[in-house]
Amino acid sequence: MALRFFNTYSRELEQFEPRDPAARKIGIYTCGPTVYSRAHIGNFRAYIFEDLLQRHLELRGYKVHRVMNITDVDDKTIRGAREAEVPLAKFTAQFKEAFFEDIETLRIKRADGFPAATDQRYIERMIEMIGALVSRGLAYQADDKSVYFRINKFPDYGKLAHFDLTQLQSTGRVKHDEYDKEHIGDFALWKAWDEEDANVKWDSPWGPGRPGWHIECSAMSTALLGDQIDIHCGGVDNIFPHHEAEIAQSEGVTGKKFVRYWLHCAHLLVDGQKMAKSLGNFYTVPDILGKGYTGNEIRYALMRVHYRAPLNFTWEGMKEARESLARIDEWLARLRERSASVSPAKNKGKQAGSMPYTFEEALDDDLNISAALGFLFESIRETNRAMDENKLDAASASAWLDWWKRINTVLDLEMEAEVAVPPEVVQLAKDRKSARREKNWKRSDELRGKISTLGWEVRDTKDGQKLTPRT
RNA sequence: GGCGGGGUAGCCAAGUGGUAAGGUCGCGGUCUGCAAAACCGCUAUUCGCGGGUUCGAUUCCCGCCCCCGCCUCCA
Numbered sequence: 001m002a003l004r005f006f007n008t009y010s011r012e013l014e015q016f017e018p019r020d021p022a023a024r025k026i027g028i029y030t031c032g033p034t035v036y037s038r039a040h041i042g043n044f045r046a047y048i049f050e051d052l053l054q055r056h057l058e059l060r061g062y063k064v065h066r067v068m069n070i071t072d073v074d075d076k077t078i079r080g081a082r083e084a085e086v087p088l089a090k091f092t093a094q095f096k097e098a099f100f101e102d103i104e105t106l107r108i109k110r111a112d113g114f115p116a117a118t119d120q121r122y123i124e125r126m127i128e129m130i131g132a133l134v135s136r137g138l139a140y141q142a143d144d145k146s147v148y149f150r151i152n153k154f155p156d157y158g159k160l161a162h163f164d165l166t167q168l169q170s171t172g173r174v175k176h177d178e179y180d181k182e183h184i185g186d187f188a189l190w191k192a193w194d195e196e197d198a199n200v201k202w203d204s205p206w207g208p209g210r211p212g213w214h215i216e217c218s219a220m221s222t223a224l225l226g227d228q229i230d231i232h233c234g235g236v237d238n239i240f241p242h243h244e245a246e247i248a249q250s251e252g253v254t255g256k257k258f259v260r261y262w263l264h265c266a267h268l269l270v271d272g273q274k275m276a277k278s279l280g281n282f283y284t285v286p287d288i289l290g291k292g293y294t295g296n297e298i299r300y301a302l303m304r305v306h307y308r309a310p311l312n313f314t315w316e317g318m319k320e321a322r323e324s325l326a327r328i329d330e331w332l333a334r335l336r337e338r339s340a341s342v343s344p345a346k347n348k349g350k351q352a353g354s355m356p357y358t359f360e361e362a363l364d365d366d367l368n369i370s371a372a373l374g375f376l377f378e379s380i381r382e383t384n385r386a387m388d389e390n391k392l393d394a395a396s397a398s399a400w401l402d403w404w405k406r407i408n409t410v411l412d413l414e415m416e417a418e419v420a421v422p423p424e425v426v427q428l429a430k431d432r433k434s435a436r437r438e439k440n441w442k443r444s445d446e447l448r449g450k451i452s453t454l455g456w457e458v459r460d461t462k463d464g465q466k467l468t469p470r471t
Numbered sequence: 472g473g474c475g476g477g478g479u480a481g482c483c484a485a486g487u488g489g490u491a492a493g494g495u496c497g498c499g500g501u502c503u504g505c506a507a508a509a510c511c512g513c514u515a516u517u518c519g520c521g522g523g524u525u526c527g528a529u530u531c532c533c534g535c536c537c538c539c540g541c542c543u544c545c546a
Contacts, residue, residue, distance in 0.1 A: 011475080031546070039546085046546035074544070162474055163542065187543060213544040235546030236476075242544070266476060267540060276545060304494080305484070310477060310539060320483065320495045327494085330508065362485090370485050374493035381493095381510080388502095388510050441504055448506080459507045466508090 003060065003364045005231075006308060008239060008262040009160055013366060018062070018230045019260060025063045027225035028054065029259075031217060031234040031242070032068040032114065035095035036076040040282035041302065041313065042268035042275035044106055046235045048299060049265040049307040049367075051108040053233065055410040056363045067224045068111040070096060073118050074213055078200050088200050089118070102285040105295035106302075107412045113224050117216040125219040126211045127204050129253050130189045138252045141206050142180035145192035151185045154248045160262060161240035187245050188212035214245035218253070221246070227254040236264045268302070269312045288318070297321045300413055306370055324377075329415045331380045332404065334387055339397035359407045376407065419469050425456050429465055432458065 003016040018026050030050045033039045047068075054064045071077075072092040081091035096116075103110065115122055130147055133139035138154060141147045151157040151165065158165050165185055193201045193208040201208040211219075221229055227250070234243060243262065250258040267274045275282045288298050301321035305311040362371035383400055386392040392400075408414055421429075432447035451458050452470065459466045 008475090033546080034544090043546045049546090071544095076544095161541075164473070185543070233546090237541065237545050239475085240541060240543080245543085264476095265546065267546075269539070272538070274540065274545085278545070308476065309484090312483085314482085316482060316495085323496090324494055326508095334509085368485075370483090370493075374485060377493050384509055385511090436504095439504075445505075457507070460503070460505095461508080468508095 003057075004366055005261055005263055006366050008264050009259075011162070014261070016261065019228055023063075024061055025065065026057060026231065027229040028064055028066040028231045028233065029217070029221040029225055029229050030066060030068045030111065030232075031238055032070050032111075033095075033099050034071040034074055034076060035092040035099065036074070036080045037277065038095060038098045038284045038286075039102060040275060040277065040284050041288065041298065042270075042282060043235075044102065044108075044285065044298075045268040045302045045311060046233070046265045047103060047108050048106060048302045050233050052303060052307075052363075052367060052369065052410065053231070053263065054109060055412070056360070056367060059360060059406070059410050060364070065225065066109075066111040067113045067115065067221060069217055069220050070099075070114055070116045071213065071216065072096070072116050073200060073210055078197055081200075082196075082198060105285055105289070106299045107295065115220040115224060117211065117220075122216065122219050122223065123202050123211065125223055126215045127190075127202075129215060129219055129249065130211075131205060132253045133189065133249065136252065138248075139189055140182070142182075144180040145207050146180070146188050146209070147190035147206050148181050148186040149189055149245065149248055149252075151183055151187075151248065154252060156251070157185075157244060157248050160244050160247060163240060163244075185241075187214060187241060189215050189249070214242055215249055217242070217246050218249040222250055222254065227256045227258075229259055231261045231263060232259040233263045233265070236266055239264055263307075265307045266310045269310050270314075272312060275313065283313070291315075291318075293318055293322065294416070296413060296415065297325060300325055303369060303411075304373060307367060325413060325415070327377075327380065328413065331384060332401070332414065334384070335397045335401050335404075338387060338392060339394050339401055341394050360410075363410065372407075379403075421456065421467050422454070425451055425454050425467065428454075429458060429467060433465060436460075 004013050005016055006012070007014045018024070028050070030047070032047075033043060050066075050068075054066055057064050073088065077088060077092055081088040084091055100110075117123075130139060133149065134141070134147065137150070139147055139149050165183075189212045190204060190206055191209050191212055192206070193210070197210065200210060202210060221232070232243065232246075239262075247258050269275060270281045270283070273279065273281060285295070285298065289295070297318060298321075301313075301317050302311070304321070304324075358375045359372045362368045362375060365371070379400070383392060383397075386396075428447050428451050432444050432451070435443040435447060448458050451467070455470050457468050457470045459468070
């Protein structure tokens with residue numbers, strides 16, 4: 001099946017055709033964090049979705065070049081720096097660092113570039129683009145000295161969000177201090193300096209100030225990926241106004257179609273409501289690690305629901321993630337043991353040449369992860385049954401391991417490297433082994449209890465005791 | 472009010488015009504000294520509600536209800 005994605009622009013599932021099919025190179029731009037505080041797991045749901053997208057495209061043989069911006073100047077970062085009484089760059093540095101720590105914990109592939117809005121190169125490019133827009137009559141400087149985009153001059157404005165501009169109403173979320181604009185929907189390209197901004201300012205043809213939020217993405221995406229990009233992602237809350245504005249700015253400057261496919265991820269909910277800093281109902285990665293869960297488990301919990309469906313975060317869901325991953329790891333351990341065994345030459349690895357491709361076919365269909373995981377778990381049950389019945393030979397087992405290796409380039413869910421068993425646990429297990437030889441069950445159970453309190457679980461298999469860390 | 476997304480078993484969730492994947496939880500069984508893991512069986516006559524089309528709809532059409540989000544700087 002050909003790859004297809006739901007394009008927000010058309011609101012339809014569309015077959016994926018990159019700009020340059022022959023080269024199999026794809027440019028993806030993803031909106032990154034605003035570094036005014038630690039990102040929460042709702043933000044990371046979007047980044048995990050983008051990670052899944054990239055990895056699946058790579059599995060399908062595309063060479064992905066992905067860029068993720070870092071917004072390190074805006075109202076919130078400036079306010080934060082002012083309150084902390086430190087320079088802006090110092091204030092944002094800590095959250096940049098935290099962000100990179102968290103994506104590593106969650107095994108999110110690093111983008112090929114993480115451009116920052118305050119980088120002089122991009123500031124210059126933003127000024128250049130704003131200049132071009134002004135000269136074309138698509139932007140104007142208002143009496144408040146800020147420069148705004150004139151949306152009435154860009155007929156396509158509103159097409160991505162499917163908004164009728166005459167219907168735009170203010171929700172009252174933003175203060176009406178913008179009387180200088182020609183149209184309520186005009187958005188800032190360049191924000192004139194005011195004293196709240198302290199020493200955060202850059203010179204421009206329109207006086208000192210700083211870039212508006214939207215222009216940074218237009219500048220950095222076109223700088224790093226060219227005038228036209230294949231895929232642009234973000235959370236649904238970015239559709240309007242952010243991505244709408246990006247289209248207007250970029251196409252206003254280049255005159256070319258900016259993005260071929262717009263993919264947007266639904267929100268992470270908590271208690272049925274959007275997880276958001278402003279609501280105070282959010283968890284960070286360290287919050288969840290602090291409850292004893294691993295990055296791996298968080299990754300699974302955030303990945304297992306289709307990206308366009310809202311996902312409700314619950315501790316029950318975390319537990320389920322843990323159990324599901326344990327099932328996978330258990331299966332892998334069995335396969336490894338089996339593949340290493342010298343098996344009788346009877347029944348040759350039947351599956352070796354015909355491993356199922358349904359996993360990636362499911363992902364081809366707008367990243368249908370639930371169906372893909374369904375196939376994985378069905379395969380697990382079937383191979384486990386075969387192993388129970390002693391019908392899976394070493395060759396087949398290693399074929400399944402190779403299969404896993406392939407799909408795991410997308411999932412990246414395998415347990416962290418085996419933890420070494422501590423010596424005291426080894427000793428207790430030894431004691432238990434001799435107790436069991438004497439059929440001293442009472443002593444055996446006591447020792448199992450002790451091992452358990454040390455964080456390890458002991459199981460009796462037909463090959464003797466097996467120790468696994470208790471999570 | 473406008474524009475989207477979602478409403479399938481206790482919970483999470485896939486899916487198709489022909490009689491409901493998978494995960495998790497619970498129960499029963501096999502295995503085990505007992506467990507654990509694994510496997511087997513059971514757990515939605517039913518897919519928000521009401522109409523319509525059809526031999527047949529959860530799946531198509533119409534209307535309605537509920538939840539969540541966006542409507543100017545929130546992934």
